[in-house]
Amino acid sequence: MRVVMPAVFFGHGSPMNALQSNRYTQSWRRFGRSIARPEAILAISAHWYLPGSAVTAGRYPETIHDFGGFPPELYSVTYPAPGSPELARRVQELLRPLEVRSDERRGLDHGTWSVLAHLFPDADIPVVQLSIDSTMSPEFHYETGRRLQPLREEGVLVLGSGNLVHNLAAYAWDNIAEPPFDWAARFEHKARKLIIEGRGRELVDYRDMGEDARLSVPTPEHFLPLLYILALQREDEPLSFPVEGIEGGSLSMLSVSVGR
Template structure:
């Protein structure tokens, strides 16, 4: 798809937008947030009105784990219902946005730490469309997903994120979608409806990571395994944590940091989300 010396990439020839697009890490939580009106989904809906209108969106979702790194390169993207046991209304949801082969090509071009391969079959999993259908319900902004190479460690993902930085100047909104505290095996189902209910280790780990982010001490977060016992419980597997590292790799010293949806669900899930950059 990409030929280094021959392809003139139109996206990168576009003029800079006169500033840098913000970067988002969004705790997406349950797929039901796609159809339920709750404080999390309402915040997503309000968020887009405060942001510059993107030319395109690049999402790194916790739900596309691969060996190697891939980018969606098709013009049309299927809505993937990658879950089970939920109401039919959730399976009926479609998010019929276009893909962007042009943006996919540019991702392949600017990432140098690894080879990014095109993927013509993957679409948008719920880590992407559950949030995007709230933020951009008209589905009128092209979207590309970048996969997470699950066989690589935190430093790899943090560096790869930093290599995407130039896209911020071209009007591309980059979103990492996961959850910082994400231990589904330890969810307290009896307290799912209890507002902001959390185990002590959930709070300890979430606050530790929050402090490191606010202090801009990102490097300490690259290896989550060294953050202590509480964080080992909060991040038993790194799939939902890695999207945060991509976003942190994109942050520069001038970016303001804002926290939103800073709440817990079921004891062992945090919805804590971050905006890096500025609102309109």
């Protein structure tokens, strides 16, 4: 009998985390060692945000270096995990009648591989990415996440990658140890409280949660992957926060795991 896999949201932060050993990446490694080995991974990353829904369907997805201004060694990082056209088709099946386009050319962006490089450093587990439709509401994304529930019983780890608080305009670039700004700390605390109380669905309405939310989530793409993971929590299912912390004053590295 297959183990029901957890579902997890990671605050991925800087792509430099792919190369670094710090308290965040060390926690990612511990988490990867603490769970059953998945048969495949479905990733929802902030960095595949476009009109429409699509799923990667190639057998050998490339490592996408979708950033600029970083040291040369970061551009040499590869994460050569195989793809899974079979999982891509299963995702399309679960999301019907929603039209989900197969993309055989799209690779894995840094929101996915910078985390997986620590979770599963051998890169030997098939990985598929599902895009985030930029034209749709938070409610749509939450409900889409709910429809992916069967994957957890099929050995698939569903992984969301973004940041609960993500305001780079306010980020203290010259001091990543800058204490959390008051608004960032308050919004993270409120979101965490709702999640602990089993009211995570209320975060669908984050745009109505006042100025703290507006500053913490100035654009939606890093927040929406969290909704997919919260939607996968079953009634009375345990959850945990494998990683905590806010860096640069305005970037939450909080991780949320459901089912573990």
